[in-house]
Amino acid sequence: xxxxxxxxxxxxxxxxxxxRGKSKTAEGILRYSDNPIVAVIDSTAAGRSTMEMVGIExxxxxxxxxxECLSLTPDALVLGTAKSxxxxxxxxxxxxxxxxxxxxxxxxxxxxxxxxxxVINKAARxxxxxxxxxxxxxxxxPIASGLARDVKAFTLLTVGSDASIGKMxxxxxxxxxxxxxxxxxxxxxxxxxxxxxxxxxxIAIDRVIGDFMAGACEQMVVDAARDHDMIFVEGxxxxxxPGFSGVTLALLHGACPDAMILCxxxxxxxxxxxxxxxxxxxxxxxxxxxxxxxxxxPSKVIGIALNTSKVDDAEAKRQIQDCERETNLPCNDAVRxxxxxxxxxxxxxxxxxxxxxx
Amino acid sequence: xxxxxxxxxxxxxxxxxxxRGKSKTAEGILRYSDNPIVAVIDSTAAGRSTMEMVGIExxxxxxxxxxECLSLTPDALVLGTAKSxxxxxxxxxxxxxxxxxxxxxxxxxxxxxxxxxxVINKAARxxxxxxxxxxxxxxxxPIASGLARDVKAFTLLTVGSDASIGKMxxxxxxxxxxxxxxxxxxxxxxxxxxxxxxxxxxIAIDRVIGDFMAGACEQMVVDAARDHDMIFVEGxxxxxxPGFSGVTLALLHGACPDAMILCxxxxxxxxxxxxxxxxxxxxxxxxxxxxxxxxxxPSKVIGIALNTSKVDDAEAKRQIQDCERETNLPCNDAVRxxxxxxxxxxxxxxxxxxxxxx
Numbered sequence: 001x002x003x004x005x006x007x008x009x010x011x012x013x014x015x016x017x018x019x020r021g022k023s024k025t026a027e028g029i030l031r032y033s034d035n036p037i038v039a040v041i042d043s044t045a046a047g048r049s050t051m052e053m054v055g056i057e058x059x060x061x062x063x064x065x066x067x068e069c070l071s072l073t074p075d076a077l078v079l080g081t082a083k084s085x086x087x088x089x090x091x092x093x094x095x096x097x098x099x100x101x102x103x104x105x106x107x108x109x110x111x112x113x114x115x116x117x118x119v120i121n122k123a124a125r126x127x128x129x130x131x132x133x134x135x136x137x138x139x140x141x142p143i144a145s146g147l148a149r150d151v152k153a154f155t156l157l158t159v160g161s162d163a164s165i166g167k168m169x170x171x172x173x174x175x176x177x178x179x180x181x182x183x184x185x186x187x188x189x190x191x192x193x194x195x196x197x198x199x200x201x202x203i204a205i206d207r208v209i210g211d212f213m214a215g216a217c218e219q220m221v222v223d224a225a226r227d228h229d230m231i232f233v234e235g236x237x238x239x240x241x242p243g244f245s246g247v248t249l250a251l252l253h254g255a256c257p258d259a260m261i262l263c264x265x266x267x268x269x270x271x272x273x274x275x276x277x278x279x280x281x282x283x284x285x286x287x288x289x290x291x292x293x294x295x296x297x298p299s300k301v302i303g304i305a306l307n308t309s310k311v312d313d314a315e316a317k318r319q320i321q322d323c324e325r326e327t328n329l330p331c332n333d334a335v336r337x338x339x340x341x342x343x344x345x346x347x348x349x350x351x352x353x354x355x356x357x358x
Numbered sequence: 359x360x361x362x363x364x365x366x367x368x369x370x371x372x373x374x375x376x377x378r379g380k381s382k383t384a385e386g387i388l389r390y391s392d393n394p395i396v397a398v399i400d401s402t403a404a405g406r407s408t409m410e411m412v413g414i415e416x417x418x419x420x421x422x423x424x425x426e427c428l429s430l431t432p433d434a435l436v437l438g439t440a441k442s443x444x445x446x447x448x449x450x451x452x453x454x455x456x457x458x459x460x461x462x463x464x465x466x467x468x469x470x471x472x473x474x475x476x477v478i479n480k481a482a483r484x485x486x487x488x489x490x491x492x493x494x495x496x497x498x499x500p501i502a503s504g505l506a507r508d509v510k511a512f513t514l515l516t517v518g519s520d521a522s523i524g525k526m527x528x529x530x531x532x533x534x535x536x537x538x539x540x541x542x543x544x545x546x547x548x549x550x551x552x553x554x555x556x557x558x559x560x561i562a563i564d565r566v567i568g569d570f571m572a573g574a575c576e577q578m579v580v581d582a583a584r585d586h587d588m589i590f591v592e593g594x595x596x597x598x599x600p601g602f603s604g605v606t607l608a609l610l611h612g613a614c615p616d617a618m619i620l621c622x623x624x625x626x627x628x629x630x631x632x633x634x635x636x637x638x639x640x641x642x643x644x645x646x647x648x649x650x651x652x653x654x655x656p657s658k659v660i661g662i663a664l665n666t667s668k669v670d671d672a673e674a675k676r677q678i679q680d681c682e683r684e685t686n687l688p689c690n691d692a693v694r695x696x697x698x699x700x701x702x703x704x705x706x707x708x709x710x711x712x713x714x715x716x
Contacts (some may be wrong), residue, residue, distance in 0.1 A: 239653060243611075246606075253599075287649075
């Protein structure tokens, strides 16, 4: 994709929805994007800090409107929230058009593509600006045939006990830590925010047509394996999520990971934080992933990444200890306490599996 | 979909590919369509019989070209084979255009839509004929949220140890048998051939965008449950198929079946009949389906539908006996010997589960 270059200055559009569990994309970009970020737009949070709203330390101001941050000369407006289903809310259109008229490109991770909206498309053309729909998959994708089983690189997939639990974040942290330790590591983005963080590279698997989801993932792993020794694939959804489980399994069978890190939030009461779908015990969740993996390429869950963002430090540490005791696996909150122990476990497992191959 | 009416006379287009395991669509239509079929087109098999080519008893002639059957006044050309990946082969285009020029509608189950092909689209408009792309999903689909768990109708899903193993056929046979026994039974088509057989009704789940696959299935089950007491959902792919497993799981979690019938072909050496992917033992396959179901809505495999089309009668009966012994479940080849024992098992299970609810 002909994406933004790394010096492009971003404004994150989160009108009415910054924080409150609805601005996953904006938060991911705040935390991980290489691009400079000049402001967050949310009139309901203007003047407050990113730390206060989403727990991320940053100097980025929250403003009421695009107008208020034009003096900071932004280059692109990034839609930083995604309604369930990924449709374009009517009320966003005028703000998007205004941004195009002010000379900004617009980046979107919605299921509905901006280029397909006649009003927005026209405004982009009139102002000679770009609409970057990062969720648009490539035109031609293969049907997976298990090719990722045979790559030389060690492949790790993050999986989850639920959706929206921090798999992208954990994957990025693991990859960074592996790079720090001298590995040629590659992050493979499989969702819209991951693609934005990865400079436009990756495929949003949940936007791919069913038959080609696993093939899209397989293709990315096979390509990345050519010049990397460790591949970290961002997981999606959860095997127990009634809406997204198909995407999750396609990723598992497309990527053929050698190992998995299970992402979990011990504070959730159920799938989608909904009591109607109680979370499985961790042992059963692990068993489900390992069994499904074994049907194509055996893999093991070798660590747990806990998301403790909802609890205080003492409770977080207790959750981590409980989880280690329950699963007998290394556990950590990668954002709060780092993920060195998880990467150590991954590297030890990698060495072990290479020895087995030799 | 504004589909063909039930009196429309069909020609099945299978140039170069009738039989040889490549004309699944044509065979399904030959066996189950209510529409009259005037001919099969395949110049490499012209003059032979459908029994000889695909093992189906029928008076339908195989001819070399459309021209040869125009005297039978066909109304529609149905593309009866699907290349892997579902793309439109270049060499079909001229035959499709010729059919449109002869006044026929054209029905297609390809991933590539005929309406998106400029040459074909133009020919259809010039001749005022219809292009019926049955694999095109509805514009707007929900994300599944487990709604099918709560329907009053008994829901059965066919699942498989592999793809292309006869799930649609088995589902239709089970549904017909249940109807024969007085039930208000509904067949839910989830693939292109099923949709053609069902008069244009259904959604090809493998053509739906990942996030909405389960939702599409859920919506069909919830709708059908309003005025049927038994729902038979056509399965797709297999949990152990590296390319299609995501579609399979989306169907399982979208449909929330009360019970499953496992479709199996004991003559296959592996997934896609490929030795690189050996088939799991039946017990393990059953365990995989039941475990995945249990994450959203518990379900049991209560019978095995064997596809014995590759072996003689004695071997078929031996396979059925072996399978019953191995799984301790009723087993049959629904096409060869009927499926009364399977439907009996389904009805007994249905009564049992209703009692449990009461």
